[in-house]
Amino acid sequence: MDGSSLIDSIGLFLGMSGDKMQLSTMLDLLGSGLLLTGQIFIVTLIGALPLGVLIALGRMSRFKPLAWLMRVYISFMRGTPLMLQLMALMFGPYYLFGMQMGTDWKYWACDIGFILNYAAYFAEIYRSGIQSIPRGQYEAAEVLGYSRGQTFMRIVLPQVIKRILPAMGNEVITLVKDTSLAFVLGVMEMFSQAKAIAASQVSMLPYIIAALIYWGFTIVVEFLLNRVEKKLDYYHD
Amino acid sequence: MTDANPLVSLRHARKSFGQTEVLKDISLTVQPGEVLAIIGPSGGGKSTLLRCCTLLETLDGGSLAFADCPVCTDDGSGSVYGSKADLVRARRHFGLVFQNFNLFPHYTVLRNLIDAPITVQKMPREQAEAKAVALLDKMGLAGRESMVPCELSGGQQQRVAIARALMLDPDVLFFDEPTSALDPELTKGVLKVIRDLAEESMTMVIVTHEMRFARDVADHVIFMDGGVIVEEGPAAAVIDDPQHDRTRAFLRGDDA
Ligand SMILES: Nc1ncnc2c1ncn2[C@@H]1O[C@H](COP(=O)(O)OP(=O)(O)OP(=O)(O)O)[C@@H](O)[C@H]1O
Numbered sequence: 409m410d411g412s413s414l415i416d417s418i419g420l421f422l423g424m425s426g427d428k429m430q431l432s433t434m435l436d437l438l439g440s441g442l443l444l445t446g447q448i449f450i451v452t453l454i455g456a457l458p459l460g461v462l463i464a465l466g467r468m469s470r471f472k473p474l475a476w477l478m479r480v481y482i483s484f485m486r487g488t489p490l491m492l493q494l495m496a497l498m499f500g501p502y503y504l505f506g507m508q509m510g511t512d513w514k515y516w517a518c519d520i521g522f523i524l525n526y527a528a529y530f531a532e533i534y535r536s537g538i539q540s541i542p543r544g545q546y547e548a549a550e551v552l553g554y555s556r557g558q559t560f561m562r563i564v565l566p567q568v569i570k571r572i573l574p575a576m577g578n579e580v581i582t583l584v585k586d587t588s589l590a591f592v593l594g595v596m597e598m599f600s601q602a603k604a605i606a607a608s609q610v611s612m613l614p615y616i617i618a619a620l621i622y623w624g625f626t627i628v629v630e631f632l633l634n635r636v637e638k639k640l641d642y643y644h645d
Numbered sequence: 646m647t648d649a650n651p652l653v654s655l656r657h658a659r660k661s662f663g664q665t666e667v668l669k670d671i672s673l674t675v676q677p678g679e680v681l682a683i684i685g686p687s688g689g690g691k692s693t694l695l696r697c698c699t700l701l702e703t704l705d706g707g708s709l710a711f712a713d714c715p716v717c718t719d720d721g722s723g724s725v726y727g728s729k730a731d732l733v734r735a736r737r738h739f740g741l742v743f744q745n746f747n748l749f750p751h752y753t754v755l756r757n758l759i760d761a762p763i764t765v766q767k768m769p770r771e772q773a774e775a776k777a778v779a780l781l782d783k784m785g786l787a788g789r790e791s792m793v794p795c796e797l798s799g800g801q802q803q804r805v806a807i808a809r810a811l812m813l814d815p816d817v818l819f820f821d822e823p824t825s826a827l828d829p830e831l832t833k834g835v836l837k838v839i840r841d842l843a844e845e846s847m848t849m850v851i852v853t854h855e856m857r858f859a860r861d862v863a864d865h866v867i868f869m870d871g872g873v874i875v876e877e878g879p880a881a882a883v884i885d886d887p888q889h890d891r892t893r894a895f896l897r898g899d900d901a
Pocket residue numbers: 662665667685686687688689690691692693694
């Protein structure tokens with residue numbers, strides 16, 4: 409008995425009759441969804457983690473207009489639904505400028521929307537971390553001749569990362585599940601797939617499987633976060 | 646006070662925080678090889694003076710120069726600071742040891758020492774490491790290169806901080822109460838290291854509450870109170886035979 413027929417016999421056992429979609433097909437579809445889910449997750453982190461640093465620095469800038477602008481940005485991104493932001497990005501170019509975006513635009517809108525939104529949350533976490541670094545660290549670096557950029561990259565940021573890891577972990581876990589919001593754009597990530605299969609098969613099963621996969625995903629993320637936390641455990645201050 | 650080439654020369658320094666005048670016309674010079682101790686009651690402006698000398702605060706009025714490298718000048722209308730490049734150059738002349746060490750907690754002892762020479766001065770890594778190992782040995786910290794600061798006692802951390810400052814070969818080393826965060830037992834080791842540096846003619850400016858240490862190690866003592874230099878002179882003279890009532894009261898321990 410090969411793998412997929414084993415899966416199908418489990419499907420039969422669960423009450424899925426032959427004329428319905430085979431469990432292996434269902435898993436294939438959910439798997440392709442998971443790939444997109446993972447892609448949104450990774451792209452968001454790659455974009456939002458550094459962008460958040462820039463926004464946090466802007467927010468703390470002594471140049472008041474920039475600080476004020478970043479403050480409004482953060483407030484807006486955290487104060488309106490991500491789903492609404494995604495829709496605005498998706499349809500804004502057409503309604504505002506009459507631009508015809510290609511069929512690929514939904515993927516771009518999705519990635520950009522997630523990055524812009526999560527960068528705002530990350531920025532506030534970075535800011536709290538940066539402000540928790542004692543002034544003496546900056547002063548020691550200044551007297552030793554470090555430039556401001558060197559001080560930030562070599563002295564401040566590494567310490568900030570350790571301090572904010574728990575808070576960042578929360579956001580990253582939330583992101584795993586927030587990727588499901590991409591369904592409003594017609595991006596066929598895992599939740600959209602589950603929804604489609606559930607509708608066509610009139611079955612709860614795809615939702616249950618999707619839930620388990622999301623859960624597994626977050627467990628992996630938690631595991632990785634723990635590893636990083638352990639790695640940074642070599643010092644305390 | 647008119648010797649030819651002082652390493653530090655501060656003239657008519659003034660500094661206020663809001664309405665409070667913390668430094669009122671302070672002048673001092675430090676000659677090569679001289680150890681200057683600054684003593685005085687809490688709130689007298691000692692830390693502020695040191696912070697102005699190390700460019701962590703800016704003066705409102707007065708001038709400051711390290712050897713022939715000017716930091717700020719004053720033609721009577723307040724301090725005018727030099728360009729960024731001037732300040733970078735001036736910073737090479739001095740080091741600072743803080744009361745609470747301010748080591749970089751995420752770096753090992755070795756990295757604390759070599760990081761600035763490598764990134765700031767572009768010193769080759771091998772050279773920096775060799776220098777760091779030798780300095781740690783001198784500080785009585787041989788073999789602790791790969792430990793992180795939190796694994797060391799306060800006294801050891803302060804000695805690492807001194808070594809870190811020495812890595813950049815400063816002409817003059819400033820200390821702001823280097824032992825007041827330490828237990829008496831740990832204080833000894835740090836004071837011994839400073840004493841050894843004095844023997845080697847390291848130029849130092851030390852704010853301290855350790856009167857015996859100041860008398861033994863310093864060549865010159867300044868007693869500061871209320872933002873002014875109340876009394877100054879050779880260490881033994883000021884500490885053993887103070888001329889001013891305020892100095893006497895302070896040394897008797899009436900305030901402080
Ligand atoms: N950043 C600041 N803002 C406002 N006031 C300050 C600031 N730094 C110092 N002061 C004030 O300046 C005065 C002198 O402080 P300073 O720390 O220089 O004294 P000190 O002689 O070093 O005292 P201590 O022996 O307690 O360290 C104090 O009244 C203090 O409150």
